[in-house]
Amino acid sequence: MTDRAIDVYGLTKRFGDRVAVDNVAIRMPRGQVWGFLGPNGSGKTTTIRMLCGLLKPDAGQGTCLGYDLIADSGQIKRQVGYMTQKFSFWEDLSIRENLEFVARLYELRNIKQVIDQTLETLGLSSRQKQLAGTLSGGWKQRLALAACTLHNPAMLLLDEPTAGVDPQARRDFWDQIHRLAAEGLTVLVSTHYMDEAERCDEIVYIAYGQLMTQGPVSRIIDESGLHTWVAEGPGVRALADRLRGRDGAEHVAYFGSALHVSDSNAAKLDALIASEGGAGTQWRRERPSLEDVFIDLMSQAQDKS
Numbered sequence: 001m002t003d004r005a006i007d008v009y010g011l012t013k014r015f016g017d018r019v020a021v022d023n024v025a026i027r028m029p030r031g032q033v034w035g036f037l038g039p040n041g042s043g044k045t046t047t048i049r050m051l052c053g054l055l056k057p058d059a060g061q062g063t064c065l066g067y068d069l070i071a072d073s074g075q076i077k078r079q080v081g082y083m084t085q086k087f088s089f090w091e092d093l094s095i096r097e098n099l100e101f102v103a104r105l106y107e108l109r110n111i112k113q114v115i116d117q118t119l120e121t122l123g124l125s126s127r128q129k130q131l132a133g134t135l136s137g138g139w140k141q142r143l144a145l146a147a148c149t150l151h152n153p154a155m156l157l158l159d160e161p162t163a164g165v166d167p168q169a170r171r172d173f174w175d176q177i178h179r180l181a182a183e184g185l186t187v188l189v190s191t192h193y194m195d196e197a198e199r200c201d202e203i204v205y206i207a208y209g210q211l212m213t214q215g216p217v218s219r220i221i222d223e224s225g226l227h228t229w230v231a232e233g234p235g236v237r238a239l240a241d242r243l244r245g246r247d248g249a250e251h252v253a254y255f256g257s258a259l260h261v262s263d264s265n266a267a268k269l270d271a272l273i274a275s276e277g278g279a280g281t282q283w284r285r286e287r288p289s290l291e292d293v294f295i296d297l298m299s300q301a302q303d304k305s
C-alpha cells in the first residue's frame with residue numbers, strides 16, 4: 001500500500017478554451033488533513049472532481065489511494081467520501097431515512113449497525129427522527145458528513161463544507177474532522193476561511209488553475225518574502241487612500257478596523273511607513289497573516305495570467 005493518499009502530477013482540465021486546472025501536482029500523505037484554498041473559480045472543485053474519479057482529466061496522471069486516477073476510477077469512487085458544495089437530501093425523510101437511502105446506494109450490509117455507529121460518531125443519534133428539511137445549516141452539514149462517511153471511506157474530499165454555517169457549527173465540524181483523521185482518514189477540504197486553513201496540517205493554494213504554493217501555514221508565511229506593517233487609529237481610512245498604488249505598498253487591505261500594508265521590499269515599505277507616521281495612527285510591524293500572503297499570491301497569479 002502506498003503511503004500517499006494523493007499522488008498526481010500534470011493534472012489539467014479544460015472547459016472549451018478555458019483552462020480550469022493547469023498542470024497541477026499534489027502529493028499528499030495518508031492520515032493528514034489538508035486545506036485546499038484559492039479564489040472563486042480557481043479550479044478547486046474541478047481538481048477535487050478529478051481526484052475522486054468523477055471527471056476525467058485532459059492531461060496528467062497519478063494515483064489516488066494507490067489506484068490509477070483514470071484506469072481505476074471505479075475503485076477510487078468506492079473508497080472516497082465526497083461532500084459536494086451543494087449537498088442535497090430528501091427533505092421529507094428523516095436523518096435516519098436519508099442515511100438508509102445512501103446506505104442502499106452503496107449496497108452496504110449491516111445497514112442498521114452502520115447507521116447507528118455513524119449517528120453516534122457524528123452526534124446525530126438524538127435527532128435521527130427529525131426531517132432533513134427542518135434541520136439548521138449546521139445540522140444539515142453534519143448529515144452530509146454522515147452520508148459521505150457511511151461507507152467507511154479511506155479519504156474524504158470535502159468541497160467548502162462549512163460555507164454559510166455559524167462559527168460554533170464550523171468549530172464542531174472541525175472537531176469531527178480531526179477526530180476522523182485521528183482514526184486514520186485522510187481529508188482534503190476546500191475552504192475560503194483562514195481560521196480553517198490554520199487548522200490543517202498543510203495547505204495547497206491554487207489560483208487561475210495553477211498551484212501557487214503548498215506546505216504548512218507557518219512555512220508558507222515564512223517563504224512568502226512579504227513584509228507587513230499594521231496601522232490602527234482614526235486616521236486609517238484616509239491613510240488607505242493615500243497609500244494605495246504607492247511604491248512600497250503592494251497591498252493595502254483592511255483586517256477589521258486595522259490596515260495591513262505589505263510589500264516584498266522591506267526597505268521601500270519601511271521608508272514609506274516612516275513618511276506616513278502622522279497623527280491619529282499607530283503603527284506596528286507584524287508577521288504577515290496567511291490572508292496577506294494569499295492576497296499577494298493572487299496578485300502574482302493575476303500578473304502571470
Ligand SMILES: Nc1ncnc2c1ncn2[C@@H]1O[C@H](COP(=O)(O)OP(=O)(O)OP(=O)(O)O)[C@@H](O)[C@H]1O
Nearest residue numbers: 015018020038039040041042043044045046047085
Ligand atoms: N462543467 C463546467 N463547464 C464549463 N466551465 C466550468 C465547468 N466547471 C467549472 N468550470 C469553470 O472552471 C473554472 C474553475 O471552476 P471551479 O468550480 O473548479 O473553481 P473553484 O475554485 O471550485 O471555485 P469556487 O471557490 O467558486 O467554488 C471556473 O472558471 C468555472 O466557471
